[in-house]
Amino acid sequence: MGTLATAFGKLVLDRRATLDTITEAPAPLQPIDLTDDATVAEALDVAVRVGEVLLAAGTGAIDTSEQVRFVAATYGLAQCDVDVTYNSIVLSAYRGPTMPPASTMRVVQYRSMDFTRLAAVDRLTRRIRREAISPAQAREDLLAITTAPHPYHRWVATFAWAAMAASISVLLGGGALVAVMAFASTAVIDRTNRVLNGMGLPFFFQHVVGGIIAATPAILLFNLREPLGVDVPPGLIIAAGVTVLLSGLSLVGSVQDAITGAPITASARFFELVMMTGGIIAGVATALKVMEALGAELPVISNDALPTATALPVKVLAGAASALFYALACYAERRALTAAALGGAVGSLVFLMSMEFAVGPIISSATAATVVGFAGGLMARRALTPPLVVAVAGITPLLPGLSLYRGLYAVIGSELLLGLTALFSAFGIGCALAAGVTLGEWLARTVRHPRSVLRAGSLRRPQLRRVRRVRPYRGSKRHESHSAGGAPTA
Template sequence: MPNKRERPVAPSEDRLLSRMRDWRAEHERELTPDELDEEGQLPDARAIDTVLRVGELMLASGEGTEAVSEAMLSLSVAFELPRAEVSVTFTTITLSTHPGGDLPPITGERVVRRRTLDYFRVGELHTLVQEAALGLLDLEEAATRLNRIRRARMPYPNWMIAVGFGLIASSASVMMGGGFIVAAVAFLATVLGDRTAVFLARRGVAEFYQMAAAAVVAASIGLGLLWVSSELELGLRASAIITGNIMALLPGRPLVSSLQDGISGYYVSAAARLLETFLILGAIVSGVAAVAYTAIRLGVSIDLDSLPSAGTSLEIPVLVGAAGIAMAFAISLAVPLRLLPAIGVLGVMIWVIYAGLRAALQVPPVVGTVAGAVAVGVVGHWLARRTRRPVLTYLIPSIAPLLPGSILYRGLIQITQGTVVSGLLSLVEAVMVGLALGAGVNLGGELVRAFQHGGLAGAGMRGRPAARRTRGGY
């Protein structure tokens, strides 16, 4: 019987670091006039197409601009594209290669028109890039693998992704003491809001109005239950429904990615992602504020002193809620099942650090948020390095327990009740907490980067040209 072809053994850490140093040195080698005169040959068109399609799918699936750029450069070296340059923005990917001699440069471009957050595909693409960069995949095998990844099913069915959004809201309700009934209604309200947004999306309605409609549906159900509870004296903390829905809709992923892109020198993408963040936030604020204003005009009593908040509690239900929010967020992002326990632990960790510092040292919410986010950033980057997974897979769900849903809701109610200054200050505080989350997890990543010696797709101490353009080259 003929011997079956054995799969190459994964390389050692030394081989990995050597390979990464080689491709970085090759990419940064200056192009001299003599090299321009060398006779070249046209690069393989399949290599250009494969590199572009990998970058396009990574960007469309939710990966950050820097990681997409590094991955494409790594593939360009692996597939022997001479003197390759990559440009990645929020929606456009460009790859240019110069064969040398009298041959003109060859440039290809892809435009991302549709985005679907799918960290399962992002993880598979990172594995493809890693193996190709280490010489374990040739061009033909990489193209075949890419087609398989593009056609692959997500680890969860579509209905489970919708359930994930509902579980975010119900976990947040449990965390804020809402009880079983409130958690169940929060789940139902968020799922109905999500299905409303999907319905509008299929008819070509802009995302701003999709998010506003989702917020309107959930807020209407929450305030409806609040009215019933007050009329029948049920004592339900129905406002937790709206807070949970806000947390499910808040744009944690573009917020973290925008700060990450800005820190790493991709200012165009950073500005676009930050604008996306504030547009989504504006849609949520518009939807909830419209419903809250209407409810108050109709006589629904909303007591500011009884608005739901987990405060600084470290009780078991609060910790379970924090883990549930993180894992439910991961499910909605199609994170593989085997990573959920680690993400749940990170969700509990960020809350324990935040609540512990606020209770013990009486620090402001922003300071506690930064401390928890930095810790999660360090551990998340360490886990990503150990497991060879993209770091956003760990970071984005883990920050969910600290998303400022309750602060944002309080600000909206204050504005609708006439205390505009207090409401605006609460909204500013919510924005500050969100920015603190994004900056904190990125600072944790920078601390890891400063002391590591390698990583995915050439990342490491010397893996960021923008840093050396400012001060790192002195």
Template sequence: MSNTGKPGEGSSDPAGTPEEHKPSSDEAHSAFTPPLGVPYPPVPEEEHPTSEFALPEGLRPETPTEQEGSAFTPPAGTTGQTPVPSPSGSTTAGFAFTPPHGIPIVSLTKEVPWQDRMRTMLRMPIGERPVPERVERTDESGPAVPRVLDLTLRIGEILLAGGEGAEDVEAAMFGVAHAYGLERVEPTVTFTLLSISYQPSLVDDPVTASRTVRRRGVDYNRLSAVFRLVDDITSEGITLEEAYRGLAEIRRNRHPYPSWGLTLASGLLSGGASMLVGGGLLVFIAAAVGSMLGDRLAWLASGRGLPEFYQFVVAAMPPAAMGVAFGLLHANVQASAVITGGLFALIPGRALVAGVQDGLTGYYITAAARLLEVGYLIVGIVVGVLSVLYIGLQLNPGLQRLNPEQALAEYNEPLVQIGASMLLALAFCVLLQQERHTVAFATLNGGVAWVVYGALDNVAGLNAVPATAIAAGLVGLFGQLLSRYRYASALPYVTAAIGPLLPGSSTYFGLLNFAQGNLLDGISSLIKAVSLALAIAVGVNLGSEVARLFLRAPGVELVAGGRRAAKRTRGF
């Protein structure tokens, strides 16, 4: 018996089993195997099955409106300059695609301050930042990356050393780098360290540069000049060489006021502060002389290379010594007002406001470092005043004229106090080395702050802490409006104006109670002083944020998602 296989196949082996032509296991067990004698169907040309979504034959696929690209290629609409074709054939500026959560549309026009433009971009996620407009340079390939990073760090160093907030320093560095064509940049500010990282592309290694701020000084004249330079770089498109020349010119500029003018301003500041708490002409002179002596001693300690802590210790001693001397002589002088006036000139309100502002805007490391610095300086003041008060109380334990409660409770002369507050703000402007055209605005702002505080505290009977916060909020609001009007920093219009609100009397009363051994009363007074200081800082920051939130200049608009800020941690 023989087996019949496929045509042209097969002979059997001696055992009768077709080993060579035995069907495979698939053929043997498949239900679709044709019966014997039926030929197999022809093999199809393409064995790959087609998708059920494939287009039928004869139907031409639509031509895509835009070419497909890499997922890492930024869309053409993100530059703000390249028009994106619409389906109708017209060109519209915008984004080539829209994620489900939406993309904020940012209008970065040059008619608004650069702070608003750059701060808007800093508060956006990195992947959603559009490239701002900048001047196209066809005659050159562009400046070298290391030189741009160096210029950016030098500008940030001056701003940070001058007391500018970390967010504003990063905004300035961000704007300078973008103006010279560096798009993927990330500036970082942490108290004394500045760094910036630039990544040419997603496959290239980043370039990082850093700079350390070794010395800090107060010169708002230089600070304003740097703001104007950044505005020229981001808006006018000046070359890198012109920017370097402008920066060198700023560094060579002398201070607008001589050293003897600063000493005189320190005396006027203490004299004006003593009049706020009820001092007369003799108290004014005594407080001014004590403050000027302390200022000269601090300059001497600085020239000898002593740390700033010891400079505050020696600066706080002469005003306290003048007050104790009047108390020991039993003169008809309010000795407490003399010491309180001296404390007004020493309380580091500028550093306090900057520290709280950094904390409220999310720069916690910088805020913690700045507040720690404020703590050290206040401890220096405490050491200087307490050492003198302790000696005075040992000589005469019954120094009743050092008690400030009577003068602060009974004295209420609005006209005198308004004049004293404006004099205090004017002296602060000189100490901060402000430009002369900003002095009048800051002085008027200080007078307004005291009027608002006096009306809320003395007339409306509001607690001193919320009254101080409201007055400081108006200072921050007016300062931010003036800075936006002049495209400058807000510090020259704010720092001097909060001088009349500083908690000099509460600080002194706490120190006096410590010297007298009344620990509970001293702690209570110092807690009140800390509360007032924090109220000033929070109020200034809140006023600035209100100005940015509700009075946004035309041309800076966030359509989708609103204004970016840090998210709430929700407790974890």
């Protein structure tokens, strides 16, 4: 118990926050020479490359533009216009009435769920502010971050995806054999799609292949249940594989963009999400139809309610494990793994408890996601990890893989009304999760003010300090200190 308390204390207390740390502008502040085109272009390049990493990792358009503007302003380019769309960033800096504006553009041509890279770039932006490093040094550090290899071997990621599927199958109510089958099929999906990705196959068809692999072994095992003497619900195996395929999609970013005022980027991300989900559905449907044509017996889908509090501790642990393995599969740092596991445990617990009040899966999902977003924002600050890491990992156990499969199966079985109801339910759960995370992160940023950081030897420990607000009068200027995110606080 003492070891657990010590580990938790290190997570939330010992380390300074990335978003909470009170930073001051360098003294004396020496902004770049706005008349030097080369220097201005170098500063703009650093800012837009920072935005490229954030956007590629699924960060919302508004948050990405704020970070780009933050880096540019640090170098003296205070008047900047930033336009972030689905896969491009345009940055234009105003240099006065007598000089033409300087502008640059960056197209994001990749998607990288490397949470270590995301955290490293987040820390680099703080260094740019605190240490006033030159644009040349910042560009060199940024290049080192983006070209560095993944912190774990690729087989570690494969194991993490497979273990995540096994954990989700337990969360849905499966036993040991279901978990083993989900583990094996997901490992095959990951290795197969890695080969297909190396061949340049579009992601849509990779998801089709993933859906086929997720469904085929489950149906075969169901048809061999009597000779093998096993009783396995194949729907849980398929649902676990579908959830893993859904977890890599930018659900949070698309809904967050729509809520925070970036409709163009939200539309593009959402259309990509729909297409990739359609690929998964097509793959599962193809497997079911082929197996039916070959004379295989298809299982009957149960519409029983999702997990109750009957085995609450086991399901909470399964939720924590699935979030942890998702973060590991996305190459998160070790300190972020603990925060992700706590987020998954909290989300699963709140969801299961909310279901006990018969409020339905959509409201339960929204409630759980809000708590995950809020708690994740606070934990991520102390873990020196972007909140996106904890939030996305925390809601992963709640993705509607089973509802999606139930709806698809009903549509294939000519139960159109039942199938569309389940599919729309899956859509509603997904939107509720993304909206809840967005609200929770907003609450974490709004309610909790930065703590004053005091030095105690080599350690810095946070201490709450009550500050009296003073209203400005007679034209006097109000003194403000700025947090790392640039928000003024009294």
